[in-house]
Amino acid sequence: MEPISLIVGVVVGVALGAGVVHLTKPKQNTASDERTDAGVTLLQTELQDAKKELKGERSRLDEAQQALATLEERERGLQEKFADQKALLEEMQTKLHESFDAASRKALQDNNKVFNEQAEERMKPLREQLTKQEKLVQDLAKERTEQFGKIGELMKTVLDSNTALQNETRQLENALKRPDQRGRWGEVQLQRIVEMAGMTEHCDFSTQTHTETESGAHRPDMVVHLPGGGSIAVDSKVPLSSYLDAMENEEQREELLDRHVKAVQDRWRELAKKAYWDSLDHSPEIVVMFIPVESALTAAMERKPAMHAEALENKVLIATPTLLIGLLRTAAYGWRQEALADNAKKIADLGKELHDRIGTFVGHLGKVGKELKSATDAYNKSVSSLDSRLLVTSRKLSELGVSEGEHSTPDQVSVAPSLPSGGEIAD
The missing domain is CATH 1.10.287 (Helix Hairpins)
Structure with a gap:
């Protein structure tokens, strides 16, 4: 229901109710009657105003309905016009397709023979090239088959070599578990390193040197002679059994590596107590503890990073092959310089x-x-x-x-x- 109609209905209802009350209620004093008449008059006036407004609203509603009807009529006209244009467009499209298909078929029929001739002429060099390529591919396939055969033979050789290497490695591991063999292997590695550094035995270094001091006899694995008459002792008897066992035993690896750290630490402390420098002439107060396996020192340093510094404080230098080669090459360079100086003097x-x-x-x-x-x-x-x-x-x-x-x-x-x-x- 529209708001204006609702208002008019309320006003009319109030007026009718007031009239009924006025007719049914006993007459009171004159002042009360006058107030009632005035209220009725006011309500009647408001009713008239409401009727006028309702009339105006109805007039506007009629105009709106007429405008809506006009728009609906225009919409129907546009829809009919759109339908006609769509039908015309579809008809034109159909005719265009038919014309194009006919023209295409005719052009295709006319040009098919010429196209085939031209295609054959152009494809002839390509066919010849493809024939050559096919022969080349066959030759390559044959050569590849031969190469694969050679690769297979090479792989067999590599596998055999790998198997032999594994056997030798296993034998080496078993040998390194024996203290006497492990010490000998360390000495061999030490010998190879000094040779790689360009040093000459009995001139630049000596092996198994026997010395006597107040604390007893000493026999370092190697004594490196320094220019100027100095010398440094090198020891290679580092225990590696716990480390080798750790590499083979996954379950007890952590425990075995802890044992390895303790073994390395006990060894450098033992070397510090021996004080090899006291039994050598013009020796700096330091001894080199050679570990022939780089990863063995790395594993120990990961668990005890301060080990290297502690050993140095106790006059022990822990050296792997890389570090020892650098030290030996420095000494060898000094020897060469001293030889040059001697030659210059001569x-x-x-x-x-x-x-x-x-x-x-x-x-x-x-x-x-x-x-x-x-x-x-x-x-x-x-x-x-x-x-x-x-x-x-x-x-x-x-x-x-x-x-x-x-x-x-x-x-x-x-x-x-x-x-x-x-x-x-x-x-």
Whole structure:
């Protein structure tokens, strides 16, 4: 229901109710009647106003309904026009498709023969190329088959080598579990490393050196000789059995690695107590503890990172092959520099000796030159005397017929010996 109609209904109902009450209620005093009449009059006035507004609203409603009817009519017209245009478009599209299909079929029929000829002409080089490619692919497939056969043989060789390597590794692991074999293996690794560093045994290093000190006898695995007469002891008897067992036993690995850490720590403490430097001449107060397996030291350092620093504080340097090679190459470089210095000194001594000998030789040569000059002067004087005194008499004897022939005068020597003209050379 519209709001205006509802308001009008309420007003009319109130007015009718007031009238009924007025008719049924007994008459009261005059003042009360007058108020009632005034209320009725007011309600009637409001009713008239409401009727006017209702009339206006109805008029606007009629206009709106007419406008709606006009719009609906226009919409129906547009829908009909759209339907006509759609039908026309569909008809034109159908005709266009039919025309295009007909034209396409005709053009295809006309050009099919020419197209086939041109396609055949253009495809001929491609067919030849494909034939060559097919032959090449067959050759490659054949070659690949042969290569696969060779690869198979190579893989078999690799597998056999791997099996042999595994067996050797297993044998090495078993050997390393024995203390005597493990120590020997460490010594062999140490020997290889010093050779890789370019050092020469008995000159740059010594093995199994036996020394005596107040604390007892010592025999380090190696003594590295330093330039200047110094030396450093190297020990390779590091226990690795717990580490090797840990690599094979997954369940007890943590416990075995803890044992490995303790074994390494006990070993460097033992070396610190031995004080190898006391039994070596001009040795720095440090000993090298060689661990031939890099991963063994890594495993120990992961569990006790401060181990390296603690060992250094106790004059023990824990060295793996990488670090030891660096140290040994430094020592070898020092030896080469010392050898160069020795050679330079020897060259200087030889130069001085050569200089002295040249001076002596120059002195002797000068004396020989002087003697040659004296001999030349004496010879020339003898020739002059021969010519002026003896040959004159000889010629007279020839003239007297005592003898036949004449003695000719020898030529004098006019070239004097050259004396050394260089700077003076000290004797």
